[in-house]
Amino acid sequence: MSTPDGLRAFGATARKEWRTVRRYLANLAFVVFWPLVLPAVYVLEARGFAGGEARALGAFAARAGTAEVAGFLYLGWAVFIWLTIVLWGPGASLRDEQLRGSLESLFLTPSPRWAILFGSAPAHLVLAMAMLATVGLTLRLGLGLAVGPAAALRALAVVAASVPLLFGTGALLGALVLWLRDASGLFMLLRGLFTVLCGVTYPVAVLPGWAQATAAALPPTHVIGALRAALLGGARLAQLWETIALLAAVGLGLCAAAVLLLGRVERHARHGRGFEWY
Amino acid sequence: MPLLRPVLAVVRRDLRTAARYPLGMTNFVLLSPFYQLILPSLLLGSAFLVQGRSVGLAAMAGTSDLPGFLFTGALVQSLLLGTCWGVNLTLSMDRELGTLEHNFLAPLRRDTFVLGSALASLVISTLAGVLLLVLGEVLFGARYLSAVVLAMPALLLTMVALVGLAHLIAAAVLLLRQADMIVDGVTFALAVLSGVLFPVTVLPVWVRPLALALPTTYALDVLRHQALGTAPLLPVPLAYAAASGGAVALVVVGRWTFRRAERRLEAAGTLVQH
Numbered sequence: 001m002s003t004p005d006g007l008r009a010f011g012a013t014a015r016k017e018w019r020t021v022r023r024y025l026a027n028l029a030f031v032v033f034w035p036l037v038l039p040a041v042y043v044l045e046a047r048g049f050a051g052g053e054a055r056a057l058g059a060f061a062a063r064a065g066t067a068e069v070a071g072f073l074y075l076g077w078a079v080f081i082w083l084t085i086v087l088w089g090p091g092a093s094l095r096d097e098q099l100r101g102s103l104e105s106l107f108l109t110p111s112p113r114w115a116i117l118f119g120s121a122p123a124h125l126v127l128a129m130a131m132l133a134t135v136g137l138t139l140r141l142g143l144g145l146a147v148g149p150a151a152a153l154r155a156l157a158v159v160a161a162s163v164p165l166l167f168g169t170g171a172l173l174g175a176l177v178l179w180l181r182d183a184s185g186l187f188m189l190l191r192g193l194f195t196v197l198c199g200v201t202y203p204v205a206v207l208p209g210w211a212q213a214t215a216a217a218l219p220p221t222h223v224i225g226a227l228r229a230a231l232l233g234g235a236r237l238a239q240l241w242e243t244i245a246l247l248a249a250v251g252l253g254l255c256a257a258a259v260l261l262l263g264r265v266e267r268h269a270r271h272g273r274g275f276e277w278y
Numbered sequence: 279m280p281l282l283r284p285v286l287a288v289v290r291r292d293l294r295t296a297a298r299y300p301l302g303m304t305n306f307v308l309l310s311p312f313y314q315l316i317l318p319s320l321l322l323g324s325a326f327l328v329q330g331r332s333v334g335l336a337a338m339a340g341t342s343d344l345p346g347f348l349f350t351g352a353l354v355q356s357l358l359l360g361t362c363w364g365v366n367l368t369l370s371m372d373r374e375l376g377t378l379e380h381n382f383l384a385p386l387r388r389d390t391f392v393l394g395s396a397l398a399s400l401v402i403s404t405l406a407g408v409l410l411l412v413l414g415e416v417l418f419g420a421r422y423l424s425a426v427v428l429a430m431p432a433l434l435l436t437m438v439a440l441v442g443l444a445h446l447i448a449a450a451v452l453l454l455r456q457a458d459m460i461v462d463g464v465t466f467a468l469a470v471l472s473g474v475l476f477p478v479t480v481l482p483v484w485v486r487p488l489a490l491a492l493p494t495t496y497a498l499d500v501l502r503h504q505a506l507g508t509a510p511l512l513p514v515p516l517a518y519a520a521a522s523g524g525a526v527a528l529v530v531v532g533r534w535t536f537r538r539a540e541r542r543l544e545a546a547g548t549l550v551q552h
Contacts, residue, residue, distance in 0.1 A: 041470050045319060048476030049326040049344075051334030056326040063325050188305065192313040202321035 009111035013119020017093065021123045031085070031131040036138060039077040042201050043070045064203035066232040070143050075231065076200040078135040079224045082128045082166060083194055087187045089124035090170035095177045103178075107266060114259050117174060121167045128166075132159060139231070147231055154230040154237055161247040162223045168254030169219070175262040178269075194220055219250055281393075284386045288394020289401070292368060296402055307360045307406035311352050316410070319348050319475055320418065339477040340509035341502070343421055349414030350422075350505055351474035353407035354436065354498045358465050358472075360403025361396055361440040362447050366461045368395040369451045379549055388540050389445065389533065396444035400437050426505035429497075435521045436497040442528030443468075449532075449539035452549070472498050478511065493524030 046069045050056045061067040097103040106116060139145040180186060197214055198221040204212055215221045226243045229235035296303045323344045326334050336342040372378040382388055414420035450457040472494035481489055489495050496517040503510040510517060543549045
């Protein structure tokens with residue numbers, strides 16, 4: 001199949017996914033409601049832990065590198081919710097096709113596999129961007145966080161570099177669950193891992209050494225860290241450049257790995273029980 | 279007692295089903311509260327420690343035992359989560375399997391199924407909650423006072439209240455057919471308002487009356503007072519009176535709502551629609 005035809009197949013998959021997303025309005029409520037409410041609960045919890053004590057707030061600032069507790073928590077949860085959108089969206093899209101019984105038909109078409117694998121990403125990217133915009137507006141208007149245009153642009157650069165990383169993760173998992181056949185179990189496990197290890201609600205500095213090393217090996221830790229540095233820590237682009245490049249490179253690597261893995265899973269399915277066995 | 283035998287039969291059925299899927303159940307009532315609630319909160323709390331001591335929590339709640347504070351909250355969270363989701367999943371599953379209509383045709387009161395399902399969920403989630411308390415002491419250094427056993431009546435009142443809540447959830451499942459979002463929101467809101475994660479005095483003033491209307495708030499407050507020596511919101515006898523009033527009100531409102539939902543379904547003939 002030629003590249004223009006491949007792009008048409010990608011566009012058709014993206015349109016189909018967008019229709020599905022629009023069909024279930026609860027998805028849209030999810031991206032507006034939870035990014036507002038979930039971090040707010042942890043902001044209240046942080047207030048309870050600080051108890052208005054300057055020493056406690058000072059200890060947090062020393063460990064987190066910022067005294068902006070609310071901003072710190074909102075940004076951590078924003079990345080976590082983005083990951084959730086990716087896991088249950090692109091990560092589960094092929095599995096959903098399998099459960100509906102349409103996956104085999106899909107693989108009988110001459111569409112390039114990359115188009116099938118990444119076709120669901122644009123619709124969920126729209127949801128993720130709406131969620132990030134909600135968080136941005138909350139930080140700026142609700143919490144009065146002073147975010148200048150330069151800091152906003154740096155944060156956008158981090159977000160742009162993280163797009164292939166997050167959707168590459170989603171695609172890789174999407175291919176993997178065809179083989180594992182337990183999307184829900186795997187996603188719950190990963191969500192738990194990310195919540196506990198990536199510094200969503202806390203500075204990674206409070207973890208023991210071995211856990212800090214594990215956290216550093218997980219890409220979402222760096223997305224959260226870079227966003228916080230850009231918006232709360234006043235980091236300049238020169239300081240963030242290395243992380244941004246790393247995020248983009250790892251993201252592209254994950255996308256390539258996802259395509260290769262899907263190829264292997266397909267070959268395995270062709271020689272085994274096919275895709276209808278789940 | 280005519281109600282007891284069928285209720286116990288439903289309890290046995292639900293416990294058997296839960297035992298059939300031990301990993302799923304363990305994940306649901308034990309592991310998810312642990313890694314989704316306690317660990318992130320514990321780590322956030324440790325970012326505020328001053329020389330290893332939770333001075334902020336001590337000023338706010340009257341205890342510096344951060345793990346103790348969170349694990350006692352986790353016990354109530356486990357009860358809340360187990361009961362609400364237990365009833366939701368059982369009724370939804372019965373409907374999907376096509377057995378709900380058959381159950382409702384049996385010569386029994388229909389709330390037998392709600393009551394049995396709620397009790398089975400309470401048995402499982404109480405075990406999970408107690409296990410969480412023990413884990414808190416053994417692995418995270420929580421220190422409970424021996425007076426914690428005096429909080430048993432408060433926990434029993436919580437269970438009564440949760441049976442009432444289970445009827446409300448059951449009514450929502452019957453009427454809305456897909457109540458996962460509602461159950462998710464309700465359990466989350468109740469946990470937050472009951473002070474599972476933080477002292478309710480931290481809540482904005484306009485939200486506090488909601489928290490103070492919940493029996494779970496007083497039960498958890500009494501539990502923490504007895505287990506950790508925290509300053510109670512109300513004197514203990516008054517807290518018991520408030521928790522009892524709230525529990526009875528929830529049971530009355532829950533049963534009334536369930537009966538209304540049941541009659542409405544009967545009239546509309548939509549019990550098996552999903």
